[in-house]
């Protein structure tokens with residue numbers, strides 16, 4: 001039996017993870033804007049810290065945190081307003097960092113093994129989400145943040161990033177619940193719902209995430225079609241190096257030499 005905290009636990013992937021954990025006998029505390037044990041807006045660091053204090057109070061120790069709270073916006077990149085961009089960055093990027101600050105430090109101070117599982121996307125690894133540039137950027141940020149965090153945390157705290165493609169959830173409705181700091185609620189087109197309904201079932205994604213966590217994976221991928229985009233991303237990077245900076249033995253400015261702990 002594990003002690004588990006799930007953010008975004010009232011819907012979609014977070015709800016499916018919470019249900020799967022309960023089914024296998026874990027003690028689970030859900031966090032969400034409402035509809036979960038703890039009410040909390042993850043884009044507010046004081047609320048996240050209060051939720052972490054309450055969760056640890058209830059559970060004693062935390063073995064697994066699955067941070068699935070997140071939002072999306074859609075529309076052409078240059079049509080996005082400052083409120084649109086802040087909404088997706090505050091929740092998806094800053095919210096991820098606040099959850100890590102409040103939970104991973106406590107997990108590091110525990111003696112047993114634990115895991116912080118963050119939710120990126122196939123958009124973290126090279127699939128461009130047309131008409132959702134800020135969302136795509138937010139998911140790159142989650143992966144970049146996690147890749148550093150996992151090297152800074154002690155070995156007994158695992159970091160895992162879920163990178164799914166389309167999942168059948170209510171993510172398309174996120175904007176209906178935008179708070180006053182982000183310009184208030186927005187109407188969303190229901191055709192986005194019809195598209196999302198064709199995604200992978202959330203319980204299948206939850207199962208794959210929990211299997212990946214148990215196997216000690218850093219990346220958990222679920223949708224095979226994303227592989228071609230990831231390969232294309234790395235081909236572009238390799239081509240750029242071949243043409244523009246081919247000297248593999250030139251380490252004069254290498255961070256790994258200048259700052260030894262960062263060596264890969």
Ligand SMILES: NC(=O)c1ccc[n+]([C@@H]2O[C@H](COP(=O)([O-])OP(=O)(O)OC[C@H]3O[C@@H](n4cnc5c(N)ncnc54)[C@H](O)[C@@H]3O)[C@@H](O)[C@H]2O)c1
Nearest residue numbers: 008010011012013033041042069070121166167169170171
């Ligand atoms: N559905 C997909 O196709 C898909 C694909 C890749 C990644 N993701 C990611 O999965 C995660 C979960 O999304 P989902 O698809 O289950 O969507 P969802 O809308 O069904 O669930 C998200 C949950 O997060 C909660 N939430 C939103 N903002 C919050 C805030 N500020 N504070 C606390 N809770 C908040 C919502 O209330 C909701 O219960 C998100 O990070 C999303 O970007 C989803």
